[in-house]
Amino acid sequence: MSLPKRVVLVGPMGAGKSTIGRMLAKEIGYRFLDSDRIIEDRCGANIPWIFDVEGEDGFRQRETAMLRELAEEESTVLATGGGAVMRPENHELLKKASVVVYLRTSIEQQVERTRKDRNRPLLQNDDPEAVLRKLFAIRDPIYTELADIVMHTDRKSPRLVVRQLVNRVNPKTPRHKRQRRKEGRQYAKGTS
Ligand code: S3P
Numbered sequence: 001m002s003l004p005k006r007v008v009l010v011g012p013m014g015a016g017k018s019t020i021g022r023m024l025a026k027e028i029g030y031r032f033l034d035s036d037r038i039i040e041d042r043c044g045a046n047i048p049w050i051f052d053v054e055g056e057d058g059f060r061q062r063e064t065a066m067l068r069e070l071a072e073e074e075s076t077v078l079a080t081g082g083g084a085v086m087r088p089e090n091h092e093l094l095k096k097a098s099v100v101v102y103l104r105t106s107i108e109q110q111v112e113r114t115r116k117d118r119n120r121p122l123l124q125n126d127d128p129e130a131v132l133r134k135l136f137a138i139r140d141p142i143y144t145e146l147a148d149i150v151m152h153t154d155r156k157s158p159r160l161v162v163r164q165l166v167n168r169v170n171p172k173t174p175r176h177k178r179q180r181r182k183e184g185r186q187y188a189k190g191t192s
Contacts, residue, residue, distance in 0.1 A: 003028060005074045005100040011103035013082045013120055014113035014135060015152055016161070020103065021079035025164045028170060032080045035066050051121040060087060082135070083122075094146065099169050100165075102107045102147035103161070105138075106154050109134055128157050129188045153181040 007024065009017040018034050018171050020086050025032035040046050052057045065086055071093040072080055078098075082089055094100055105113075110132045114123055122131055142152060149168050 003030075005097040006099075007077045007165075007169055008094050008100045009077070009079045009100045009103055010085055010100060010146060011095065011153075012105060012110050012132065013104035013117075013123065013137065014132075015082075015105040016109035016113070016158055017079040019104055019158050020153075020161050020165070021077045023158055024031065024165055025077035027162055027166055028077075029075075030072070031076045033070055033073065033076050034069060034077070035063065035084065036079075036081045039066050047119060048121050048124075049088075056121075064086075064090055064093075071096045082139070085146060091146060097124060097133050098126065099148045101149045101151055101165065102143040103153050104143070104150055105152075109154050110116075110136075115185060144158075 007021075007030070009015075009021050009094075011017055018037075021034065024030075036047060039050070039059075043050060043062065047054075050062065054062075060083070063081060063084055067080070067084060067090050067142075070076070074097070081093065084094065085192045096158065107129065111129050114120060114128065114132075117123065122135070125131065149165070151161060151165060151168070154162075
């Protein structure tokens with residue numbers, strides 16, 4: 001099996017999609033794209049501003065348009081926003097020629113990793129943990145359904161997650177090559 005044309009990372013806020021996506025892209029020689037950052041660059045404003053002025057619906061429209069454009073890009077690792085799976089029309093765009101990876105993360109980790117963040121409008125309220133719990137209940141089945149690979153990230157360093165992902169998205173890693181060589185030698189000796 002060779003590498004898929006695209007690797008698409010989905011999962012909740014605080015799952016580490018951007019950090020892991022950037023490292024994974026470097027590891028497999030792909031270009032890293034971050035849908036939220038490109039939306040901000042194009043719009044010339046940050047996500048809180050977009051939510052404020054255009055509402056969540058305005059942001060979701062921009063997000064779908066961006067996913068449609070990015071679905072044409074090959075040899076890329078794409079980090080999506082946590083809510084990108086909420087519009088059914090996006091599903092086809094996310095799955096196009098892709099391996100979809102769900103970075104599954106506990107609520108505790110999500111809370112910890114988003115605690116000081118001011119760039120996520122959905123969490124700027126008195127009880128961000130309750131919001132994360134509610135979103136998880138709605139979205140976890142959707143992420144799971146969409147995903148080709150479900151990767152648990154709790155208590156793992158980004159480096160370890162990336163190493164495990166490289167093995168899953170491209171089994172042609174040196175370890176597998178070594179294994180295949182060993183099997184080849186055993187075959188030649190008639191010991192397999
Ligand atoms: C959102 C997640 C954010 C961003 C926006 C909405 C969501 O992206 O797209 O604030 O609905 O979960 P991250 O998952 O990268 O934080």
